[in-house]
Amino acid sequence: MIASRTLKNCIFFMMNHHFIAVVIPSYRVTEHILDVIAGIGPEVDAVYIVDDCCPDDSGDFVVAHCDDQRVKVLRHLKNQGVGAAVMTGYAAAIADGASVIVKVDGDGQMDAGLIPSFIAPILAGEADYTKGNRFFDLEQIRAMPSMRLFGNAVLSLVTKLSSGYWDIFDPTNGYTAVHADVARHLPFKKISQRYFFETDMLFRLNTLRAVVVDIPMDAVYGSETSHLKISSIMTEFLYKHVRNFIKRLFYNYYLRNMSLASIQLPLGIVMITSGASYGLLHWLASARAQIVTPAGTVMLAALPILMGVQLVLAFLAYDISSVPHYPIHKKTFFRKNNANII
Numbered sequence: 001m002i003a004s005r006t007l008k009n010c011i012f013f014m015m016n017h018h019f020i021a022v023v024i025p026s027y028r029v030t031e032h033i034l035d036v037i038a039g040i041g042p043e044v045d046a047v048y049i050v051d052d053c054c055p056d057d058s059g060d061f062v063v064a065h066c067d068d069q070r071v072k073v074l075r076h077l078k079n080q081g082v083g084a085a086v087m088t089g090y091a092a093a094i095a096d097g098a099s100v101i102v103k104v105d106g107d108g109q110m111d112a113g114l115i116p117s118f119i120a121p122i123l124a125g126e127a128d129y130t131k132g133n134r135f136f137d138l139e140q141i142r143a144m145p146s147m148r149l150f151g152n153a154v155l156s157l158v159t160k161l162s163s164g165y166w167d168i169f170d171p172t173n174g175y176t177a178v179h180a181d182v183a184r185h186l187p188f189k190k191i192s193q194r195y196f197f198e199t200d201m202l203f204r205l206n207t208l209r210a211v212v213v214d215i216p217m218d219a220v221y222g223s224e225t226s227h228l229k230i231s232s233i234m235t236e237f238l239y240k241h242v243r244n245f246i247k248r249l250f251y252n253y254y255l256r257n258m259s260l261a262s263i264q265l266p267l268g269i270v271m272i273t274s275g276a277s278y279g280l281l282h283w284l285a286s287a288r289a290q291i292v293t294p295a296g297t298v299m300l301a302a303l304p305i306l307m308g309v310q311l312v313l314a315f316l317a318y319d320i321s322s323v324p325h326y327p328i329h330k331k332t333f334f335r336k337n338n339a340n341i342i
Helices: 002-016 033-038 058-065 082-095 112-123 146-163 197-208 230-255 260-289 295-321 328-341
Strands: 020-026 046-051 071-075 100-103 129-133 176-179 212-216
Touching: 020 033, 020 058, 020 082, 020 112, 033 046, 033 058, 046 058, 046 082, 058 071, 071 082, 082 100, 082 197, 100 112, 112 129, 112 176, 112 212, 129 197, 146 197, 146 230, 197 230, 230 260, 260 295
Parallel strands: 020 046, 020 100, 046 071, 129 212
Antiparallel strands: 100 176, 129 176
16 A cells, blocks of 8 residues: 555656646537546646547637646647547647647547556656557456457558567557657658548557557447448558558668578568469479379478568567667657757
């Protein structure tokens, strides 16, 4: 108990000495947004409500019904998507001098009481970016609809490959926090503006070599209506995952650095392709001639395939071990202090 109280006191001490901001993208959430704002604790210094051209005029609704002095309403003249709304909030928070920026949805699915848990690893210098993980407690997973559970499991696996963060799960979770010194280096104009936003953020963070940490949270599903149609975004998500994977390989293994892994992957792919092609051509030729394919031919096809698989697995092992572990905002802090000293 004493240790727990000491830890909490340390966390609140750190928060009191940093400007903490919360960004809430607002689109058709007037039913829940006031309760979300009311649940935000005193550790937060500013709350940015970004009205993304909401048909319910949620920005005006907040102005009319919320008297919290921390709240600032920002407006988009046309709907740009959740990603664009978050970037608008980030820009405003950075301009106001925020140290850590938390992103919370306005639909009531996210417990604002967890904000200190998202902030603490960043202020402690253990992470640059934190995100929620609804899969941490296996007992709570039962509360998640089966289709969402399956979809998130598949997306998590694909995102590990495209983003390079092999040690995280639940990539579409929108409950996040980021250090402002990291956020200011993000390419605001290039980040996906709509439903691919959270996943694209992970890819962008990996190119910066930022440390990402999962924060356990419960899955909560109420009366809110999802505007996401899986059938309409499946092709888009697949294309963007492949694009990000190729970009990440180029940035990390050829542009910024060269290693043995830079050779293993392309060589492995070439060997698998050549072995499979050689084997297929000779199998077709044998089938047409109605003769058994010689054992030597089979071995000549199988050997490069086996070697290629080994090379690809070696690359994956290297990639998994290369997950960032040293927060980059600490480097930024040291650079700033050294510049001030000089």
